[in-house]
Amino acid sequence: MSExxxxxxxxxxxxAALLDAGVEPRVRWFETATPTAAAAAAELGVEVGAIANSLVFTLDGEPLLVMTSGAHRVDTAFLGERLGGRIRRADPETVKAATGQTIGGVAPLGHPAPLRTVVDVSLAGYPEIWAAAGHAHTVFPTTFDELLRLTHGTPTPVTP
Structure with a gap:
């Protein structure tokens, strides 16, 4: 992208949400879209597991943000059982309404209203993780502990 x-x-x-949380925004823009964990990891030169995917599901009809490691997929039956409800992948309209962002660039923060969030405990294994910054051409670095603080998320395994 041009400057x-x-x-x-x-x-x-x-x-703005990062600044409000006391975090200096260090958004990195890419020339091409990186809508998948593999694409972002390749662009950054990091392990795919260090990419924090922001996935929106519904839990009994309410939006749920799941921050998961790019190294694996969310087991919706397992996670639903842990959270005491039924999880389904949200459609693009629900994602946009809940986050103000489109699939492929959903950030863990900067949403119109707070979202219930769970953060994959496997992300704790990386000293630095990368999350989308609201657009498919952007990411920002953070840590597991900072991600928990920024999202008010609950550390949760998302696979058995």
């Missing part, structure tokens, strides 16, 4: 194109309302909301 003049390195602005987007969703990214600006993420940067």
């Amino acid at each position: 003049t194109a390195r602005s987007h309302p969703a990214v600006e909301r993420v940067e």
Whole structure:
């Protein structure tokens, strides 16, 4: 992306939320979209497990943000049982309404309202993790502990 194109309302909301939380926003913009953990990891030169995917599901009809390691998939039956309800993948309209962002660039923060969030405990194994910053061309670095604080998330295994 050109320097003049390195602005987007969703990214600006993420940067503002980071600043409000006392975190200096260090958003990295990519020339091409990195909508998957594998693409982001390749672009950054890190293990795919260090990518914190922001996935929106519904838990008994309510939006649920699951921050999961890019190294594996969420086991919805397992996680639903842990959380005491039924989990389904949210459709694009639900994702946009809940986060103000589109699939492929959903950030862990900067949403219109707080979302119930769970954070995959396997992310704790990485000293630095990367999350989308509101757009498919962006990511920002964080840590497991900081991600928990930023999202008010609950550390939870998402696979057996």
